[in-house]
Amino acid sequence: xxxxxxxxxxxxxxxxxxxxxxxxxxxxxxxxxxxxxxxxxxxxxxxxxxxxxxxxxxxxxxxxxxxxxxxxxxxxxxxxxxxxxxxxxxxxxxxxxxxxxxxxxxxxxx
Amino acid sequence: xxxxxxxxxxxxxxxxxxxxxxxxxxxxxxxxxxxxxxxxxxxxxxxxxxxxxxxxxxxxxxxxxxxxxxxxxxxxxxxxxxxxxxxxxxxxxxxxxxxxxxxxxxxxxxxxxxxxxxxxxxxxxxxxxxxxxxxxxxxxxxxxxxxxxxxxxxxxxxxxxxxxxxxxxxxxxxxxxxxxxxxxxxxxxxxxxxxxxxxxxxxxxxxxxxxxxxxxxxxxxxxxxxxxxxxxxxxxxxxxxxxxxxxxxxxxxxxxxxxxxxxxxxxxxxxxxxxxxxxxxxxxxxxxxxxxxxxxxxxxxxxxxxxxxxxxxxxxxxxxxxxxxxxxxxxxxxxxxxxxxxxxxxxxxxxxxxxxxxxxxxxxxxxxxxxxxxxxxxxxxxxxxxxxxxxxxxxxxxxxxxxxxxxxxxxxxxxxxxxxxxxxxxxxxxxxxxxxxxxxxxxxxxxxxxxxxxxxxxxxxxxxxxxxxxxxxxxxxxxxxxxxxxxx
Numbered sequence: 001x002x003x004x005x006x007x008x009x010x011x012x013x014x015x016x017x018x019x020x021x022x023x024x025x026x027x028x029x030x031x032x033x034x035x036x037x038x039x040x041x042x043x044x045x046x047x048x049x050x051x052x053x054x055x056x057x058x059x060x061x062x063x064x065x066x067x068x069x070x071x072x073x074x075x076x077x078x079x080x081x082x083x084x085x086x087x088x089x090x091x092x093x094x095x096x097x098x099x100x101x102x103x104x105x106x107x108x109x110x
Numbered sequence: 111x112x113x114x115x116x117x118x119x120x121x122x123x124x125x126x127x128x129x130x131x132x133x134x135x136x137x138x139x140x141x142x143x144x145x146x147x148x149x150x151x152x153x154x155x156x157x158x159x160x161x162x163x164x165x166x167x168x169x170x171x172x173x174x175x176x177x178x179x180x181x182x183x184x185x186x187x188x189x190x191x192x193x194x195x196x197x198x199x200x201x202x203x204x205x206x207x208x209x210x211x212x213x214x215x216x217x218x219x220x221x222x223x224x225x226x227x228x229x230x231x232x233x234x235x236x237x238x239x240x241x242x243x244x245x246x247x248x249x250x251x252x253x254x255x256x257x258x259x260x261x262x263x264x265x266x267x268x269x270x271x272x273x274x275x276x277x278x279x280x281x282x283x284x285x286x287x288x289x290x291x292x293x294x295x296x297x298x299x300x301x302x303x304x305x306x307x308x309x310x311x312x313x314x315x316x317x318x319x320x321x322x323x324x325x326x327x328x329x330x331x332x333x334x335x336x337x338x339x340x341x342x343x344x345x346x347x348x349x350x351x352x353x354x355x356x357x358x359x360x361x362x363x364x365x366x367x368x369x370x371x372x373x374x375x376x377x378x379x380x381x382x383x384x385x386x387x388x389x390x391x392x393x394x395x396x397x398x399x400x401x402x403x404x405x406x407x408x409x410x411x412x413x414x415x416x417x418x419x420x421x422x423x424x425x426x427x428x429x430x431x432x433x434x435x436x437x438x439x440x441x442x443x444x445x446x447x448x449x450x451x452x453x454x455x456x457x458x459x460x461x462x463x464x465x466x467x468x469x470x471x472x473x474x475x476x477x478x479x480x481x482x483x484x485x486x487x488x489x490x491x492x493x494x495x496x497x498x499x500x501x502x503x504x505x506x507x508x509x510x511x512x513x514x515x516x517x518x519x520x521x522x523x524x525x526x527x528x529x530x531x532x533x534x535x536x537x538x539x540x541x542x543x544x545x546x547x548x549x550x551x552x553x554x555x556x557x558x559x560x561x562x563x564x565x566x567x568x569x570x571x572x573x574x575x576x577x578x579x580x581x582x583x584x585x586x587x588x589x590x591x592x593x594x595x596x597x598x
Contacts, residue, residue, distance in 0.1 A: 061536070062537055065533065065535050069362070069533055070573060071563065071564065073564075074563055077561065077562055078562065
């Protein structure tokens with residue numbers, strides 16, 4: 001698979017960055033914060049986490065390739081579709097992981 | 111006075127016998143055959159008696175052609191060792207063909223099926239006079255007159271057209287090349303097929319396939335391209351194997367056109383010239399090995415679409431031409447027909463029949479409605495297929511020859527096809543995979559293609575337009591009110 005990419009190609013760099021961020025995210029964010037959560041929430045979080053790391057790089061690659069070849073409609077709609085989906089997934093994931101929205105919950109508890 | 115006694119009778123008999131034998135031998139020599147043929151008003155076959163090479167006869171003298179090749183084809187080839195190829199590889203240089211992500215199943219080529227196209231009736235051989243376009247169904251005699259003559263004869267207005275025309279003349283000359291009378295031992299058919307595919311890739315082709323030549327793919331008439339006159343009572347030779355070389359061109363160049371400008375000459379001719387030069391080299395090489403070879407290019411007497419299907423390089427599409435899983439309909443092809451023992455590939459089923467049934471994008475963008483909207487196929491020249499009106503298609507193209515803004519071109523059907531005119535990227539491979547899964551996947555692919563704005567048939571990216579139209583050399587008046595800049 002690695003032979004498909006030249007070392008300095010955009011796709012290779014994108015893949016490398018994605019792999020690094022994915023791994024770092026597991027050890028620095030997912031594993032510490034997922035402890036103590038309900039099982040269904042763990043599953044949802046892992047699914048959302050993986051889905052984000054599929055859709056976001058795919059969207060970036062899609063937009064980059066279509067921009068490079070001059071497919072304006074595809075690049076524009078791809079930005080809206082892929083990156084929009086990635087942002088929505090990221091927000092839901094951050095909420096279920098209690099990364100955002102915690103202050104509001106604390107106020108309600110208080 | 112000579113008395114005819116027993117001794118003189120025997121002498122006279124021997125002399126007469128020797129004379130008859132001498133005349134018989136003499137008339138069988140090539141030089142006398144040439145003279146006799148010329149005296150009979152027919153084309154004179156040429157023989158090179160000074161070398162070990164034998165002419166592949168004058169292209170317009172099929173009877174002589176057959177006469178000289180018959181003795182060659184009956185010789186059993188002698189094989190020699192050839193390093194075995196690693197299994198599960200297409201050939202030594204390429205692991206497998208680029209199928210663009212499509213799911214490929216292998217199907218048969220027999221009397222009932224040509225790949226995924228069913229044969230339900232007698233198939234008429236096409237006449238070369240039917241024109242330059244890829245013909246698959248039509249059996250009627252159609253000729254488009256002066257415009258086609260200029261176009262096909264390479265007498266176009268754009269200098270690039272003349273390049274293509276000159277190369278076609280070279281190809282015609284190459285078809286009269288010499289066959290080595292002393293056959294060189296070759297590997298067994300499977301290894302030889304691998305070798306020829308490797309050679310095709312080395313010569314610049316993007317995809318190479320070997321097929322069993324469909325008999326109906328051979329044209330029944332020949333034409334003299336210098337005068338554009340039909341040569342009566344002539345047939346093209348049938349050679350059992352077809353080596354097909356396809357070049358997909360550069361997608362950037364295809365994206366640079368609205369398909370009505372000089373696209374045909376610039377994109378198609380560029381790719382065509384690569385495969386044409388490759389086929390000239392391959393045909394010459396095969397003749398050097400001692401086998402018959404005849405290269406078929408854009409204007410030669412072979413219908414390329416059935417050959418491509420037989421070689422597993424695509425399926426018959428709604429538009430009546432071959433649709434390759436990777437290059438769609440934009441691949442340019444040259445074919446070498448040969449009697450060298452080869453192992454033909456199997457035709458493929460990439461799901462294109464299901465896809466074409468539901469897509470219909472090419473039919474929507476065709477400016478002359480030459481591509482039908484029919485859901486079901488019907489019989490056309492023995493094939494169960496969609497009824498593409500290639501006469502209307504070709505007539506429209508040739509009617510535009512004198513226009514500097516198009517140079518006899520039309521091709522929205524090519525650029526609108528979701529299988530064609532796409533860069534080789536992961537998401538287009540996903541798209542063709544989706545399209546090859548069946549009618550549901552095909553409908554999805556068609557919808558996605560529309561949503562992302564691909565394949566409108568009119569998209570033109572000017573940053574890739576690398577050619578010059580040379581409008582000053584055209585016999586064409588810019589219409590009143592039109593912007594002259596549009597014609598430059």
